Structures are given as structure tokens and as C-alpha cells.
Amino acid sequence: MVQLTIKDFIVKDIRFPTSLEKHGSDAMHPDGDYSCAYVILNTEDPKLTGHGLTFTIGKGTEVVVKAVESLMDLVIGVKVNDIINDFASFWRKLSSHSQMRWIGPEKGVIHLALAAVINALWDLWAKMEGKPLWKLIVDMEPEKLVSTIDFRYISDVLTKEEAIEMLKSKRSTVKDREKEIIDKGYPAYTTSIGWIGYDDETRRGLCRDALKQGYKSFKAKVGDSIENDKHRLTLIREEIGYENKLMVDANQVWEVNEAIDWMKQLANFNLLWIEEPTSPDDVVGHASVAKALKPLDIGVATGEQCHNRVIFKQLLQLGAISFCQLDSCRLGGLNEVMAVALMAAKFNIPVCPHAGGVGLCEYVRHICFWDYISVSGSFENRMTEYVDHLHEHFEDPAKCKDGRYVVPKVPGYLVGMKPESMRKYQFPDGEYWQSRRK
Amino acid sequence: MVQLTIKDFIVKDIRFPTSLEKHGSDAMHPDGDYSCAYVILNTEDPKLTGHGLTFTIGKGTEVVVKAVESLMDLVIGVKVNDIINDFASFWRKLSSHSQMRWIGPEKGVIHLALAAVINALWDLWAKMEGKPLWKLIVDMEPEKLVSTIDFRYISDVLTKEEAIEMLKSKRSTVKDREKEIIDKGYPAYTTSIGWIGYDDETRRGLCRDALKQGYKSFKAKVGDSIENDKHRLTLIREEIGYENKLMVDANQVWEVNEAIDWMKQLANFNLLWIEEPTSPDDVVGHASVAKALKPLDIGVATGEQCHNRVIFKQLLQLGAISFCQLDSCRLGGLNEVMAVALMAAKFNIPVCPHAGGVGLCEYVRHICFWDYISVSGSFENRMTEYVDHLHEHFEDPAKCKDGRYVVPKVPGYLVGMKPESMRKYQFPDGEYWQSRRK
Structure with a gap:
């Protein structure tokens, strides 16, 4: 080299x-x-x-x-x-x-x-x-990959040796899954329909477009008022039906008990998860919400503002999340992202990375491909956020086809922005x- | 006004x-x-x-x-x-x-x-x-004082109404405690003897000086090697005897299980607390350490890098700390400091503020006076860190006399630094x- x-x-x-x-x-x-x-x-x-x-x-x-x-x-x-x-x-x-x-x-x-x-x-x-990038880390020998991870403060739930063993156990079937991913892509869900500030007609139009594009999972924002939330969710369910998945996201606006009460009122919309019900620092609070909503079959998801592997470790230890929404740049780069993904795999919690924003979709496609090929080997309850904004500014933008992330072939982590x-x-x-x- | x-x-x-x-x-x-x-x-x-x-x-x-x-x-x-x-x-x-x-x-x-x-x-x-500042908040009506606090994300353990009631319940005896504090000051402990880089003779000299100055509680750094820790603690105990209190501080260098194993080896030094055994974000980890060390009568203390009231809330909920070491500027200023002190009081956990550094002693004297006069009403297991460095740069430096913080009378929060x-x-x-x- x-x-x-x-x-x-x-x-x-x-x-x-x-x-x-x-x-x-x-x-x-x-x-x-x-x-x-x-x-x-x-x-x-x-x-x-x-x-x-x-x-x-x-x-x-x-x-x-x-x-x-x-x-x-x-x-x-x-x-x-x-x-x-x-x-x-x-x-x-x-x-x-x-x-x-x-x-x-x-x-x-x-x-x-x-x-x-x-x-x-x-x-x-x-x-x-x-x-x-996804190919670089898929091809990497388990020892080499794990040598990039700092295990400080997580060794009580995952050691370096365990991480190597986990990767080795999937090694013999990597080529099959790599081919599958290249052929079919990785399941995505869309948040583009769900922003709080849209009017009804805009939202209905976006739902119809997303269905045409092949999406089967949708996420909407909640938390401004219970009436507005019911209005938005009714409208979305009218458009997407009950055969598709619907998730909601409160972006931390609730107190712990408020989150529980509020979500009970939305339970009949058949929601897969409530995302960020309260402070991202409140591991114990998330565990309380998870426990209260379990009988209603609503999972708890969080991660886009969970700042490091220590927070995720505790969310997993306390059974506080059913979906791990790690963020490619809230965590300290790919090394820590991989540490969190490996911990999640150990606890059998699916990784559904946070995306949208600027460049996050461009980043997370690599993470979910690697997660499927080298770590989880499963699509069950796994899907990656996709938001259809601002991709025009990137040299090698993230793309979805039939509601699935497409595999890129250009070298790099591919968040290069156009000079203009x-x-x-x-x-x-x-x-x-x-x-x-x- | x-x-x-x-x-x-x-x-x-x-x-x-x-x-x-x-x-x-x-x-x-x-x-x-x-x-x-x-x-x-x-x-x-x-x-x-x-x-x-x-x-x-x-x-x-x-x-x-x-x-x-x-x-x-x-x-x-x-x-x-x-x-x-x-x-x-x-x-x-x-x-x-x-x-x-x-x-x-x-x-x-x-x-x-x-x-x-x-x-x-x-x-x-x-x-x-x-x-x-201490007098401003001691004189303030409970409703007014509590109106300065944002209860977002802590209302599941402390409401505004409870906080007002807690302050009101101490109101009738405030004048007595104010007089007591003005007369006698507030108990301090010294960390000046404990820095890891000092040689033996420097450390012995500092212990003798601190004893002469009236200190009864001492803190030493640990965690570089078990041999060095034993050497330092032996030397300190030789100087201060077993009639004085000794605490140790690892500044986050350990994994959770390592903290437990390490502290078991130091237990015979009769230590009041182990401070920052691991990551300040690891509430669950601190709870594990606390549980394991309880039979050895070693409490867990942390706080100087606990970044907000949500972390302290959880440390209290899980019984993870026996001493609450809130920091006057790691938390978002006095408003949040008071929120944490009130939560600690509700859980009956003593507040022993972190100090030292630059200006922290100048800040925390106000906090501990208020905490004693208006909130806790008790000295039991309560003492505030004092480090004898850099005070010469302040207009109204923190002072200790006979091992106790002295009450200042000048208006302000009193961290004004000398222009030169x-x-x-x-x-x-x-x-x-x-x-x-x-």
C-alpha cells in the first residue's frame, strides 16, 4: 500500500x-x-x-x-x-x-x-x-476489523474476543449475503411523508408517491398535540392502509409518564415503534416506557442523539429499546458504530440506523449492508431510514429502488459533496x- | 429594581x-x-x-x-x-x-x-x-426560587410542587442555620494531598500541613497501578491516621468489573467512597459497583462529569451513588444545580460538590451554604471539596478556616478574576x- x-x-x-x-x-x-x-x-x-x-x-x-x-x-x-x-x-x-x-x-x-x-x-x-466502505469492512478479517474498535467501558457486555467470534461465526456465508444485497438491496423506510409542518394535501400526495416507489414502512412525527397526531395518523393510515408498517417519532418532547399516557391514546393506529419518547440520556426512563408499552405491542426506538457506546450499552442492558437507531456521526465515527452494532447483535436487538439530514443516508447504506452481511444475517425487523432530500448535492448519492437501498460500487465512504x-x-x-x- | x-x-x-x-x-x-x-x-x-x-x-x-x-x-x-x-x-x-x-x-x-x-x-x-449569591437564594421565597428551575425530564421523580414543599418545610428554621453557617462555616475536605504526580516527601508534607489547617477528610487519586495506589494510601494513612476520613478517586479509568476487583484490594484502607470508578455516562455500571462495594462499606461518588439533571436523576433512581458530586459548571449553571440538589435531598443522598480547578471552590461555597440552610439541614456525610490552588487570581477567593469553608459577604457569585x-x-x-x- x-x-x-x-x-x-x-x-x-x-x-x-x-x-x-x-x-x-x-x-x-x-x-x-x-x-x-x-x-x-x-x-x-x-x-x-x-x-x-x-x-x-x-x-x-x-x-x-x-x-x-x-x-x-x-x-x-x-x-x-x-x-x-x-x-x-x-x-x-x-x-x-x-x-x-x-x-x-x-x-x-x-x-x-x-x-x-x-x-x-x-x-x-x-x-x-x-x-x-461497506465492501472494505465486509472483506476485512474479523481480527483486523475488531482491532479498530475501542472496547473501553463496554467490556462488561462485549469483549474483543466475543466480537471476533461473532464475526467469525458468520464468515462462511458472507458471500451469499453479499450477492443477495447486491441483487436486491436493503429494506428502507421513508420519513419524507411525516414532517410535522406539512399540510394535509402535501402529506397525502407524499404517501401516494412513496407507495408507488415501493415503500412498505413509513414514519410520522408526533407530539405537538394529541388531536393533531390523531389527525395526521388517521390521514396516513387512510393512504397507506393497515397492511403497511407505521412508526412514530416524538423527538424527545415528552416526560416519561407523559410518553406512556400519550402513546396509549395512539395505540389503535397499530404502531411498530415510538421513537425518542423522552430525553436521549434517560436510559431508565426509556426502560419504563418500554415496559408500559409492551402489552400494546409498541416497541421503543432511540439513538440519533444517544452520544456514545456507553448509552447504547445501558439501553440494551435494561431492555429499554426494541430497535437500535445508531447514528453514523452522533457516535464517534464508524469504529464506535461497529461497536454498538455488535453489542446490539449480542442482545438480539435489530439495528435500524438513523438517517435523513445531510449525508446520513449516504453513510448508513454502508452500515446496514455490513450489518446484514457480516453481523446479523437477518432482515427481521430491520430497515434503514431514507429521506428524499438534499441528495442532489452529493457526488454519489444514496439511492433507493422499490423501497430498498441500492448498493454503491464507487470507492470510499461516499459522502463527497459537489464543489458547486x-x-x-x-x-x-x-x-x-x-x-x-x- | x-x-x-x-x-x-x-x-x-x-x-x-x-x-x-x-x-x-x-x-x-x-x-x-x-x-x-x-x-x-x-x-x-x-x-x-x-x-x-x-x-x-x-x-x-x-x-x-x-x-x-x-x-x-x-x-x-x-x-x-x-x-x-x-x-x-x-x-x-x-x-x-x-x-x-x-x-x-x-x-x-x-x-x-x-x-x-x-x-x-x-x-x-x-x-x-x-x-x-448564597444569601440571595437563601432569602428567596420557595415559589420564586423554584420558578428558576426547568423541570423538563425530571418530573417523574420531582415536581415543581414537591420542590416548593421541600423548601417550605425548612423555612421556619432557616435563620438558625444561617447563623450557624456564618459562625462556623461548612465542612470541607482537601484533595491537595492527593494528586498522582507528587513524590512521597511532597505528599507527606502536604498531609501534615492539611492536618495543621484543621482538615479531617482527605481525598487521594488512585488507578495508575494497584502497587502505586497501595503505596500512596499507606503513606497517607501513616500521616493522617485512621481517625480521619479518606476517600479515593479513579477519574474514570476502570471498566465496571475492574473497578469492583480493584477496590476490593484497597478496602482495608477504610475508604469512605470511590469516586468516578468508570465512565460518567454509565449509570447502570455505577449501580453495579455500588452494589458490589456495599458489603465493604465503600460508597460510590460521582458527578463532576455527569452532564445534566437527567443523569443524576437516574443515578439516584438506581441507587448508584451514595454521594452526589454535582459540578457548578458541568451542569447548566445554578438553575440546574439546584434541581439536582433538590432531587438528591428527596432521595436522601448527601450533596458533596466537586471543586478545585479554576473558580470551582469560589462557586461551590454558595451552593453548599444554601444546601445546608434551605434544603438538607444536615451535615451528616456532607462536605465540600477544597483545593488550595489558584485562588490568588480571584478578587474574592474562597477561604477555608479550621477545615471549613468561610462565608463571604461581598455581593455576587464571586468568581471575578483579577484583571492582571x-x-x-x-x-x-x-x-x-x-x-x-x-
Whole structure:
């Protein structure tokens, strides 16, 4: 393999004005401008660059950008092979820097920034190997893959040795599942029908479009008022019928007991899961909600704001979730994502990654392909979120066909954004934002 | 009351080179440079300014400074009376801003930044009333005090009404305890003897000094190696005897099971608590450690990196802590500190605030006075950390006499730093840091 060094980097604050049309609106985030902190790592070879991003929703992106700049002091000048030869140690060097860990640790701004940098390194590694990311990790020997994971604070539920054994046990049938995925793709569900700010006709139209596109699973936002929720869910069930799956998402607006009471009133809509019923930090609260809703056959799902493997460990230990919605850049990049997916597999909880936003669909396709081929070997209760927004800005956008994610073949983690989109939407000096200020 | 507006602000990155002499060294943070993001809020009245800070340990402070700048967009131009007339709403406006909450929520950089801003507002309020902060909140009617607290996500264990009742039940005897605290101060323990990087003679000398100063409780760092821990604890027990209290602090270096095994080997040193045995996010893990160490009479303590009231709620619900070490600026300022103290009181768990660092002793004296006078009414198992470093930089430094915190009488929250210290240690352009670069 070529010997490369991380020579320098670029970090950008990119914001799309999604709040104007209420795309992405929910009870907690009525006016998000879907955004990202976008990182490019440069090496000696102008064709071998690493692209990574962290999804944000507008104001605050500038703080994540600042954190990326601080982290990059630890990355510039490092040889890429030294990183990938002992990726877990490098990950810990960044995630647990003896001074910077104080402003986390492993959470919030500094962990979001870490994800952009770490995922950019995975992008670079995949490009060096000439493989899409999912293929890189599917082909990787279990020992090598597990060597990228830091098991600190999770060894009481999953050891390095167990993780290797889990991957080895699926090894002989990997080729069959890889072929299956390439042929048929991975099941997706759509959230595009469900944003809180849409009017009825827009929503009905979106339901019909999604059905035509082959979707069988749908998610809607709830939590603004019980009347509005019933109205929205009635309308959606009228359009999609009861033969399709319907999930709901409260985006953390409820107290623990309120979540239970509220969901009891929505139970007759036959809902597969309630997502983010309360604070993402409240493992015990989620366990209470899960217990109360079990008799109604409503599962609890959460993860997009669960900040690290320690939170997921506890959600699994307490039986607080039936669906694990890990996030590709809320967690500290792919290394930690794989740790969480392996823990979920041990507890037999399906991984249904969070997506949408900016670049999340582009990331998670790799994760769900690997999860199916190398870890779970099952589609049961497994599906990955898909939202049909902002893909036009990506060089190799995520695609769904017949309601299933399509396998990409281009090398990399594939969140590379088109240069013209970056120029236009860079905040605050891109062409779009300049014209808004006039 | 005068009508004031927050007209503008100053935020500074101040760093002290504590790593040079190993002050503050522990198994996880061997080389911290004790630092802070320091905020000054200016009003129309040059005598009425609000000073707040958030403690950090070097690199990363620049990211917190950036977050303060972003938060201040929501504070500049606001009338101070509008804030203090409905402080809970203002707190939520900042802690749950619909775009910025994504980069938390309520954790890490953005929450540390919030604390500096919120505590600066309390400083300003106390100055407007001409009272030290502790006296402002001791005098405040229960309904008014509780109106400053956001009960989101904790109402399943503590409601607003219960909090008011708890405060009211102590109201008739407040004056007695206030007099007692003014006369005798509040019990402190010292960590100055315990840093991991000190040599034996330094440590023995510090133990003797602390005994002479009247301390009866001592804390030492553990976790670098079991041999070193035994050596340090033997030496300390030789100096302080077994009639004084000794606590230990692992600063998160252990796995859950490792913490249990390790502490069993140190049990014969008769230790009151093990602090931060593992990840601060691991509520379930702390509960396991607490259960395993209960037969050995070792309590579990944590809090300095527990990022919000939701984590403390769960630690209390699961019986995971015997001592609640809330942090005055890890939590989102005094409003959230009071929420946690009230929850701890409901569970009958003593609050022993984390201090040391930069400005933490200056903050926590107010918190422990209020906790004793208005909430707990008891000294049982209650004591507040004191570390004898860096106080020379403060205008109204925390003081201990005969091993007890002394009550200050100057108006404010009293973390105001001397202008010459700020000039010298501002990073990277202060005189000290410029001279280091030469």
C-alpha cells in the first residue's frame, strides 16, 4: 500500500435553508436548517483525499467546525498507515485526549467533530483499497476489523474476543449475503411523508408517491398535540392502509409518564415503534416506557442523539429499546458504530440506523449492508431510514429502488459533496447566504 | 429594581500552566493546564456586570469560548428583569434552542458554555440585590426560587410542587442555620494531598500541613497501578491516621468489573467512597459497583462529569451513588444545580460538590451554604471539596478556616478574576504564554 501522510485539511460550515419549506420539521425542531461540518483531509496524492461530515441543523455548526480545527492538531502529519495499523489506539488518542476530553468526554460537540474526522479517515482508507466502505469492512478479517474498535467501558457486555467470534461465526456465508444485497438491496423506510409542518394535501400526495416507489414502512412525527397526531395518523393510515408498517417519532418532547399516557391514546393506529419518547440520556426512563408499552405491542426506538457506546450499552442492558437507531456521526465515527452494532447483535436487538439530514443516508447504506452481511444475517425487523432530500448535492448519492437501498460500487465512504453545492451553501459567505442577507 | 439590559459581553480563554508542577494530575488527566472560559456581561451600569466562568483543563477551551459567542446571540439586548422574572423559560430558551440543541443536547461544550453565561447572570442578579449569591437564594421565597428551575425530564421523580414543599418545610428554621453557617462555616475536605504526580516527601508534607489547617477528610487519586495506589494510601494513612476520613478517586479509568476487583484490594484502607470508578455516562455500571462495594462499606461518588439533571436523576433512581458530586459548571449553571440538589435531598443522598480547578471552590461555597440552610439541614456525610490552588487570581477567593469553608459577604457569585491575572494568562496572547513561546 502507498505510504501517505495527512498533510493538511479543509473544514467547512455548509447550511441548506430547509426551514423555509418545513422539511425536517418536528415537535422539538420546528425550523432546522439541515447543515453539516464538512472535512476534507489532504495527502501527498491529490486523488487520495478523505471526506467526512457531521450532520447539524443550523446554528451551532460553527462550534463543531471550531472543534474539528482543534482535533486536527492531533491528525496533521500522521502517517495514514500508522492510523489504520492500530486504529483503536488512534481513535482513543483523539476521543480521550488528556485535555480535550474534559469538554466531552465522548459527547456533544467534540464527539460530533470526531465523527467527521474519523469518517474522513475511513473514506480515505476505502479509497486507498479501491473499495466502497461497506465492501472494505465486509472483506476485512474479523481480527483486523475488531482491532479498530475501542472496547473501553463496554467490556462488561462485549469483549474483543466475543466480537471476533461473532464475526467469525458468520464468515462462511458472507458471500451469499453479499450477492443477495447486491441483487436486491436493503429494506428502507421513508420519513419524507411525516414532517410535522406539512399540510394535509402535501402529506397525502407524499404517501401516494412513496407507495408507488415501493415503500412498505413509513414514519410520522408526533407530539405537538394529541388531536393533531390523531389527525395526521388517521390521514396516513387512510393512504397507506393497515397492511403497511407505521412508526412514530416524538423527538424527545415528552416526560416519561407523559410518553406512556400519550402513546396509549395512539395505540389503535397499530404502531411498530415510538421513537425518542423522552430525553436521549434517560436510559431508565426509556426502560419504563418500554415496559408500559409492551402489552400494546409498541416497541421503543432511540439513538440519533444517544452520544456514545456507553448509552447504547445501558439501553440494551435494561431492555429499554426494541430497535437500535445508531447514528453514523452522533457516535464517534464508524469504529464506535461497529461497536454498538455488535453489542446490539449480542442482545438480539435489530439495528435500524438513523438517517435523513445531510449525508446520513449516504453513510448508513454502508452500515446496514455490513450489518446484514457480516453481523446479523437477518432482515427481521430491520430497515434503514431514507429521506428524499438534499441528495442532489452529493457526488454519489444514496439511492433507493422499490423501497430498498441500492448498493454503491464507487470507492470510499461516499459522502463527497459537489464543489458547486459547497460554494453556494457555505455559511455565511456562500452565494446563497449572501443573497439572503441582501 | 433598576432596569438593565445585557448590552455586550467579553469572553476570554484563560489558562494556567498547572501541568508544569503536576497540580491536578490524575490517572486520566496526567497533564491538565487548569483553565476556564471566562465571561463578562456588561449592562448600562458599569458597576453592574455579570462574571461567570466554566472550568476546563487546557486545549479545548477555545471551543467552549466559541460556543459562548454563539449563545450570546440569544442574550445580547435582553432585559435583565425579563430574565429573572421567568428564569426557567430563559434557561430553556438557551439550553434547548431549536437549532443549537442538536450539538448537545444539554451536554458537552454547549452545556459548559451555558453554565458560564447562566452563572454570570446569577452574579449580576446577586449584585443588583446587593447580596452574595448564597444569601440571595437563601432569602428567596420557595415559589420564586423554584420558578428558576426547568423541570423538563425530571418530573417523574420531582415536581415543581414537591420542590416548593421541600423548601417550605425548612423555612421556619432557616435563620438558625444561617447563623450557624456564618459562625462556623461548612465542612470541607482537601484533595491537595492527593494528586498522582507528587513524590512521597511532597505528599507527606502536604498531609501534615492539611492536618495543621484543621482538615479531617482527605481525598487521594488512585488507578495508575494497584502497587502505586497501595503505596500512596499507606503513606497517607501513616500521616493522617485512621481517625480521619479518606476517600479515593479513579477519574474514570476502570471498566465496571475492574473497578469492583480493584477496590476490593484497597478496602482495608477504610475508604469512605470511590469516586468516578468508570465512565460518567454509565449509570447502570455505577449501580453495579455500588452494589458490589456495599458489603465493604465503600460508597460510590460521582458527578463532576455527569452532564445534566437527567443523569443524576437516574443515578439516584438506581441507587448508584451514595454521594452526589454535582459540578457548578458541568451542569447548566445554578438553575440546574439546584434541581439536582433538590432531587438528591428527596432521595436522601448527601450533596458533596466537586471543586478545585479554576473558580470551582469560589462557586461551590454558595451552593453548599444554601444546601445546608434551605434544603438538607444536615451535615451528616456532607462536605465540600477544597483545593488550595489558584485562588490568588480571584478578587474574592474562597477561604477555608479550621477545615471549613468561610462565608463571604461581598455581593455576587464571586468568581471575578483579577484583571492582571486575566492579562497575564489569557491564551495564547497573554504575557505568560507569549514568553513560553520564545
